[in-house]
Amino acid sequence: MLAAMATTSKVPPKRRRGRRRSLPLPVLVLALVAISFFALPFVGLLWRAPWRDGWSLLRSSDALDALKLSIVCSLWSTAFSVVFGVPLAWLLARARFPGRSVVRALCTLSMVLPPVVGGVALFFALGRRGFAGQWLDRWFDIRLPFTTAGVVVAQTFVAMPFLVITVEGAIRQLDPRYEDAAHTLGASRWYAFRRVTLPAIRPALIAGAVLAWARALGEFGATITFAGNFPRTTQTLPLLTYLKLESNPPEAIITSLVLMAVSFAVLVALRERWLGGIVRPPAG
Amino acid sequence: MQLVANVRLRLGSLDLAIDLDAKAGEVVAILGPNGAGKTTLLRCLAGLQPIDDGRISLGDVVLDEPATDTFVAAEHRPVSVVFQDYLLFAHLNAVDNVAFGLRARRVPRNEAREQALEWLARLGLADHAQHRPAMLSGGQQQRVALARALATHPKLLLLDEPLAALDAATRTSVRRDLRDHLARFDGVRILITHDPLDAYALADRVVIVEAGAVTQAGTLAGIAAHPRSRYVGQLVGTNLLAGTITGTTFTTARGATLVVDAEADGAAYAAIAPSAIALYRTPPDGSPRNVWSTTIADIDRAFDRVRVNLGEPLPLTAELTTAGLAALDRHPGDAIWASIKATEINTYLA
Numbered sequence A: 001m002l003a004a005m006a007t008t009s010k011v012p013p014k015r016r017r018g019r020r021r022s023l024p025l026p027v028l029v030l031a032l033v034a035i036s037f038f039a040l041p042f043v044g045l046l047w048r049a050p051w052r053d054g055w056s057l058l059r060s061s062d063a064l065d066a067l068k069l070s071i072v073c074s075l076w077s078t079a080f081s082v083v084f085g086v087p088l089a090w091l092l093a094r095a096r097f098p099g100r101s102v103v104r105a106l107c108t109l110s111m112v113l114p115p116v117v118g119g120v121a122l123f124f125a126l127g128r129r130g131f132a133g134q135w136l137d138r139w140f141d142i143r144l145p146f147t148t149a150g151v152v153v154a155q156t157f158v159a160m161p162f163l164v165i166t167v168e169g170a171i172r173q174l175d176p177r178y179e180d181a182a183h184t185l186g187a188s189r190w191y192a193f194r195r196v197t198l199p200a201i202r203p204a205l206i207a208g209a210v211l212a213w214a215r216a217l218g219e220f221g222a223t224i225t226f227a228g229n230f231p232r233t234t235q236t237l238p239l240l241t242y243l244k245l246e247s248n249p250p251e252a253i254i255t256s257l258v259l260m261a262v263s264f265a266v267l268v269a270l271r272e273r274w275l276g277g278i279v280r281p282p283a284g
Numbered sequence B: 001m002q003l004v005a006n007v008r009l010r011l012g013s014l015d016l017a018i019d020l021d022a023k024a025g026e027v028v029a030i031l032g033p034n035g036a037g038k039t040t041l042l043r044c045l046a047g048l049q050p051i052d053d054g055r056i057s058l059g060d061v062v063l064d065e066p067a068t069d070t071f072v073a074a075e076h077r078p079v080s081v082v083f084q085d086y087l088l089f090a091h092l093n094a095v096d097n098v099a100f101g102l103r104a105r106r107v108p109r110n111e112a113r114e115q116a117l118e119w120l121a122r123l124g125l126a127d128h129a130q131h132r133p134a135m136l137s138g139g140q141q142q143r144v145a146l147a148r149a150l151a152t153h154p155k156l157l158l159l160d161e162p163l164a165a166l167d168a169a170t171r172t173s174v175r176r177d178l179r180d181h182l183a184r185f186d187g188v189r190i191l192i193t194h195d196p197l198d199a200y201a202l203a204d205r206v207v208i209v210e211a212g213a214v215t216q217a218g219t220l221a222g223i224a225a226h227p228r229s230r231y232v233g234q235l236v237g238t239n240l241l242a243g244t245i246t247g248t249t250f251t252t253a254r255g256a257t258l259v260v261d262a263e264a265d266g267a268a269y270a271a272i273a274p275s276a277i278a279l280y281r282t283p284p285d286g287s288p289r290n291v292w293s294t295t296i297a298d299i300d301r302a303f304d305r306v307r308v309n310l311g312e313p314l315p316l317t318a319e320l321t322t323a324g325l326a327a328l329d330r331h332p333g334d335a336i337w338a339s340i341k342a343t344e345i346n347t348y349l350a
Helices: A002-008 A017-022 A025-048 A054-060 A063-094 A100-112 A115-126 A133-140 A148-173 A177-184 A189-218 A221-226 A237-247 A249-276 B038-046 B094-104 B109-122 B138-150 B168-184 B196-202 B220-225 B230-235 B322-328
Strands: B002-011 B014-023 B027-031 B053-058 B061-065 B079-082 B156-160 B188-193 B205-210 B213-218 B239-252 B257-272 B278-280 B290-302 B305-310 B317-321 B335-340 B345-349
Touching: A025 A249, A054 A063, A054 A249, A063 A100, A063 A148, A063 A189, A063 A237, A063 A249, A100 A148, A115 A133, A115 A148, A115 A221, A148 A189, A148 A221, A177 A189, A177 B038, A177 B079, A189 A249, A189 B094, A221 A237, A237 A249, B002 B038, B002 B188, B014 B027, B014 B038, B014 B188, B014 B205, B014 B213, B027 B038, B027 B196, B038 B079, B038 B156, B038 B188, B079 B138, B094 B109, B094 B138, B109 B138, B138 B168, B168 B196, B188 B196, B196 B220, B205 B220, B205 B230, B213 B220, B213 B230, B230 B239, B239 B345, B278 B317, B278 B322, B305 B322, B317 B322
Parallel strands: B027 B188, B027 B205, B079 B156, B156 B188
Antiparallel strands: B002 B014, B002 B053, B053 B061, B205 B213, B239 B257, B257 B345, B278 B335, B290 B305, B290 B335, B305 B317
16 A cells, blocks of 8 residues: 555646646736736837847847847856855855855855945945055056956856855755765765765756846946946946937847847746756655 | 764763773664764764763774874774765765775775676665665665665674665665665674664664664663653553652652552652553542542643543653543643552662
């Protein structure tokens, strides 16, 4: 009897067709309002888009350069967020040290800070006369403000916390005894981290990286304050869009649509992947 | 090869003070109630929890000795663990789970896989090599965990409740298989369990651990014959009274007396089988030397037997048939007469 239940429970229960009707009407109405709230701006853009000469507008403007810069910079900042964010998440989740909650607040502050404030703060820290920037300049001849590297720094600053909190949550949920099991099998801490912990948090890592990437792609305030707005070096697509809104609105609509299409495509594509990739360990 | 462990550890509310030794070829079961410190002891032996004081050695290698600042980390100990819920890596298939320990020890990939496949075949899982743990039954998962533990050729194998995660229907057959597989491993084997059936089927020797200390050790038959704690008494299904014996009079800690058969003097235990206690509606006459009146505290029913828990002065459990209870027509709270023959009371010095 018990064995039979154990084997049948692996098959997901089939949903009955009529089940959906039991959704309470007020919930349904409010959810539909929410969906239209998100859909309406798209419709607005699509409605006003200069479809006829869209492609020539795109070709002739700086939009393609800005798109290229946006994609390159956002991918770099995603990479930096992963490389530094995963160890940070690990530290926050597992290490016990005094003032951990203060460190966590500090590391996720840029998520709630207005990005412009973040950009100003970065400028006074890493600018040529900045607190740390003057030494970067003097010793290593590195100047970050108003460079492409500066764009990556600004984007990483606002994007990394999204990855950190996602991955930290996953590490917290992870049963540390799996790492114990790896150690008893002869795995060093690093080997256990690579072969046991990382695969186990992979879905959260992908989700966090996508969130960070999306945040970096859309980053505006910190970028324009810290890195400025120079075509081909620091002018990302959001910056260009803002500029064109004043000078050439149809172009602004085109660049907005491009940004939207890229983000939408990646979100849809990855959603399948990161939900499909999860194999849950058996309960008990 | 011999394991000698003198473990002293304070962890939260647990105060662990356990001396344990086990030889190669021997299966020692650590039997005790939940929260007794069994799993913590296992973590100490595996190197997942350093001890505060004492010494753990395996053969002539000292694994942990705080006094000399010696501590061999888990990954460097020749010790493998089969964990309670197996802790198989969900993202790896069976063969990669088994190969994990070899790969961690830098055995080349192909060689590790080959050895892992051999282990799976040996445990009858050749057909499941490519399956992920979620696709395996509980018994199969346990065998993968065992193969994974044995593949690194440990000198000490620790099994933490290896049958607890299984349902009742498969437990018996898995237990039998486990015994066969354990017999083929020639290192030191320590089994942690709260189930005396596991200890009986799998172990040569049993160590009873209660509240962080060893309360009794020996063969299960020896322990069952002379229980020395309430827990062991319940485990083997017998009433256990602690007290003193003077001549043929046994006096419990609360001052109740029983006439016993054997003559002795000193602190002693008295073990009484529940079936040896007879219950009556009216004062019985005849040979029993121990007759007293009491009340029924409560009644447990199990299949065709009932267990009647008696109140003061002797809080014993009597066992009778359902028909016997019906004939008695007594309920919790009712007064009743009880008797035990002197020859049915098994006394031994503490």
